[in-house]
Amino acid sequence: MATGRHFQLNTGHKIPALGLGTWQSAPNEVYEAVLTAIKAGYRHIDTAWIYGNEAEVGQAIKDSGIPRDELFVTTKLWGTSHRIPEKALDISLELLGLDYVDLYLIHWPVSMNEHGNDPRFPSLPDGSRDLDKDWDFVKTWEIMQKLPATGKTRAIGVSNFSTVNLEKLLTAPTTKVVPAVNQVELHPYLPQHKLFKYTKEKGIHMTAYSPLGSTNAPLQKEAVVQAIAAKLKKTAPQILISWGISRGTSVLPKSVTAERIISNFEDVVLDEADIAAIDLIYKTTNKRIVAPNWGIEVFHDNEE
Template sequence: MSQYPSVAPGQSTFKLNTGAEIPVVGLGTWQSPPGEVAKAVEAAIKAGYRHIDAAWIYGNEEEVGQGIKASGVARSELFVTTKIWGTYHRQPEACLDESLQKLGLEYVDLVLVHWPVPLEKRGDEKIPLNPDGSRALDRDWTPEQTWEQMEKLPATGKAKAIGVSNWSVPYLERLLAKAKTVPAANQVELHPFLPQHELVKFCQSKGILMQAYSPLGSSGGPVLQDELVQSIAKAHSADPAQVVVSWAAQRGVVALPKSVTPSRIETNHKLITLTDDEMLKLNELHQQEGKSIRLVSPNWGVDLEW
């Protein structure tokens, strides 16, 4: 018997620690350009997606909302996530209000703290910088204080569940030591070049659902060029994107592939069933020389010392 739980192709779901169902594959919307996002979201929902991953900082939530509306699918059938940006750590509800207004929604299904790094609030500046180019951190505020604010959101009815993004094990340990609510999810960069084995194990032991961002390797989908990924795709007569999305799903991890190309949107969410041997090879790919790569690494200039 396989050591991996089977994930049925099509619209499968995982369960959050709130009891809510979350579709295993969601459409990413970062860097989806103006004029294309609404169409991509509409195409995805029409192709069967029921999960859309948005964020305040992506600057395109108005179009995401238009795409949702144009799809004609009832709000109650969709799972929508947004994220609180660093400049709003002291007031996450204000950020959520802006996102809801732009999305044209009354609530989101999940709201995440985008990064565990509070940034200075300087008017409308999205990414306040220090003179050396690093990001201007708000060092008088901790991620745990942000979480205390987040914990108030479900009672407002504006977010059904709360979670985090880009939290490592040490950050989660700090948070869990004080939290009243265990985060429902942790969204991080995760693909075969950065499988996050330790973090997945930790989160799963605490009932925190893992979500894979940049599952294809981000811009241009470099992971899809990998020889192993391509050979497994060939063996299943599938697209390489289906291999990496299904690999995440079979590990119990939600995958959030982004595309604005209708044919890719259509393909990316169709899960295939990988064998244990294929899973093992993909799990170990990062051990090969040159195959351990983090692609999303903003210059936070962060340490754990505040």
């Protein structure tokens, strides 16, 4: 059984340390995945408009029978809606069948043309991204700050923000609210020590996506991870999830396989020596897995 750990956000609300990620979970699979997760004890579900599965996620939440106030639900604002975050949130809430989400994130610090040739990934004739160059995430955040007062979200935050973009956001004269969360790719191949230190100093909680590296990633086969798993009689994913939580980050392992969803919920409290050993993995293998070409620089920090 999972430890049931939580972390406190700068809003005063608590975020469960372990959640279910739903990126790349097809609509016909994600319903069963979310239902299985909630029945197994998960109380933190992460989705996004761009995933195309909010309706199925919401249906599973409804069918689980668990009271809404016992769940923590996150969704995200896509780049083509940076000028209209409240309207975009209304669409997500309707799809989810919810009155509010617990956390609403700017998905990427990239504003795209709302009226481009595609609602998801608008492109220019040369194939490059059709960016909204008269807008930026600082202006989006200025509007986002008004959303908690509407009751449609309890907290707001960002995703895929570097120290450079966070500094730009936090020092903007229009910024009155510090993001509650920065959700980024985090795992032993990409521990992001610089970003982690920065967010901690600013009171921003970090949430890790792709905490297992990726499906069948070599990270799970690392000798250090395998040795700790064997010693504790746990699986490699359980060790990687536990490492992420031990750092003070919430983690979002993704799976649509019932057995793995249930297994991933069984985290363990690692000792300092094991944490330190996993901390060193990036010294020999250092890589980012999720790196879309946006046409502008997004990842400013050293990949460590």
